[in-house]
Amino acid sequence: MSSEPLLEQLIDSLRCLPGVGPKSAQRMALHLLERDRDGGKTLSAVLAESMERIGRCRECRNLTEDETCSICANEQRDRDQLCIVESPSDVIAIEHATGFRGRYFVLMGRLSPLDGIGPEELGLEQLAEQLGQRPPQEMIIATNPTVEGEATAFYLQRMAQKHGISVSRIAHGVPLGGELEFTDQSTIAHAFSSRLAI
Amino acid sequence: MSSEPLLEQLIDSLRCLPGVGPKSAQRMALHLLERDRDGGKTLSAVLAESMERIGRCRECRNLTEDETCSICANEQRDRDQLCIVESPSDVIAIEHATGFRGRYFVLMGRLSPLDGIGPEELGLEQLAEQLGQRPPQEMIIATNPTVEGEATAFYLQRMAQKHGISVSRIAHGVPLGGELEFTDQSTIAHAFSSRLAI
Numbered sequence: 481m482s483s484e485p486l487l488e489q490l491i492d493s494l495r496c497l498p499g500v501g502p503k504s505a506q507r508m509a510l511h512l513l514e515r516d517r518d519g520g521k522t523l524s525a526v527l528a529e530s531m532e533r534i535g536r537c538r539e540c541r542n543l544t545e546d547e548t549c550s551i552c553a554n555e556q557r558d559r560d561q562l563c564i565v566e567s568p569s570d571v572i573a574i575e576h577a578t579g580f581r582g583r584y585f586v587l588m589g590r591l592s593p594l595d596g597i598g599p600e601e602l603g604l605e606q607l608a609e610q611l612g613q614r615p616p617q618e619m620i621i622a623t624n625p626t627v628e629g630e631a632t633a634f635y636l637q638r639m640a641q642k643h644g645i646s647v648s649r650i651a652h653g654v655p656l657g658g659e660l661e662f663t664d665q666s667t668i669a670h671a672f673s674s675r676l677a678i
Numbered sequence: 679m680s681s682e683p684l685l686e687q688l689i690d691s692l693r694c695l696p697g698v699g700p701k702s703a704q705r706m707a708l709h710l711l712e713r714d715r716d717g718g719k720t721l722s723a724v725l726a727e728s729m730e731r732i733g734r735c736r737e738c739r740n741l742t743e744d745e746t747c748s749i750c751a752n753e754q755r756d757r758d759q760l761c762i763v764e765s766p767s768d769v770i771a772i773e774h775a776t777g778f779r780g781r782y783f784v785l786m787g788r789l790s791p792l793d794g795i796g797p798e799e800l801g802l803e804q805l806a807e808q809l810g811q812r813p814p815q816e817m818i819i820a821t822n823p824t825v826e827g828e829a830t831a832f833y834l835q836r837m838a839q840k841h842g843i844s845v846s847r848i849a850h851g852v853p854l855g856g857e858l859e860f861t862d863q864s865t866i867a868h869a870f871s872s873r874l875a876i
Contacts, residue, residue: 486743487766490728496717497695498709504697509728510767511696513741514786517729519694524725527710530688531718534711543711545684568685569708588712 487513539610541603542586543568551584558582562616564636566590566623574622582616590628591635602632604639611643621649685711737808739801740784741766749782756780760814762834764788764821772820780814788826789833800830802837809841819847823868
């Protein structure tokens with residue numbers, strides 16, 4: 481450790497958090513020191529353990545401190561449905577919002593050849609192996625509706641078809657509670673062309 | 679530690695930081711895990727040390743890990759000017775913005791009898807002792823221009839006068855770069871009545 485005062489070191493290190501600038505870092509440091517030392521101690525301990533022990537699940541590549549994550553280790557979860565997402569936060573979002581009881585595969589990114597992210601970086605070989613050994617009935621593609629996300633979805637679709645697995649893609653359109661007036665043009669265009677008979 | 683997955687524990691503990699809700703905590707946790715494990719480890723170490731070791735300076739009550747803070751320990755700092763502030767962040771702000779070479783006294787609050795904060799909680803007895811033993815020539819009152827801050831300033835002014843110390847208060851008015859049109863009424867009224875001859 482340097483000889484800078486500890487308080488300044490603390491403010492500096494808090495800036496490694498995303499969205500935290502000098503002013504917020506200072507506010508956080510003083511808040512912990514003046515009002516919540518216990519919270520700060522707990523955070524420090526959990527943080528140290530997390531940075532040390534959290535790795536990737538052997539099966540789905542999600543973040544976990546065990547060899548396989550709690551979802552993959554849960555025998556109750558349906559092996560016939562496999563949902564492919566870009567990141568661990570997508571798993572959290574789907575788990576919170578839906579009653580999905582199948583399994584996941586976490587790409588930890590999306591195909592982006594210009595950034596050097598190809599099928600290998602996304603663990604697609606591992607996925608192909610899993611699809612070959614124990615194919616699910618349905619692959620649900622939940623990558624984001626961006627250019628790279630769509631390219632990744634297309635690639636995944638081809639993989640699934642090669643193994644004779646039926647593929648679905650989560651719906652994109654006007655969000656519930658949204659208003660047409662305030663929805664962006666491309667979403668409206670997509671929603672319009674993907675209209676469903678009722 | 680509980681048997682919750684470490685990732686969830688990490689997200690939970692990040693919420694002890696002020697202004698961090700569930701979404702930001704999740705974003706912070708994933709950012710550290712996916713992109714900045716070294717930053718996370720450093721933060722954890724500095725945090726543990728800070729929560730354990732940072733206390734108050736014996737002389738000025740500011741936060742420090744030593745017996746006396748770096749400002750009080752610095753013999754170059756002028757003993758003839760004493761600036762009274764409400765909190766450690768005020769010391770940081772004044773140190774950054776001005777060339778002040780005197781010393782500080784940090785109240786760690788402001789007089790607020792309704793909240794049970796009286797002279798004792800603000801260390802004013804300790805201050806009175808210091809003023810008696812080694813009176814500075816000037817006391818600069820830099821409490822905030824709120825109702826409680828003004829009451830505190832008035833109390834401090836009386837203390838200084840009792841010891842025959844001259845008192846000043848930092849100026850309040852329209853901020854530099856501000857425009858009258860967008861300045862609140864009470865600031866304009868104060869600036870108007872405190873006008874200086876030029």
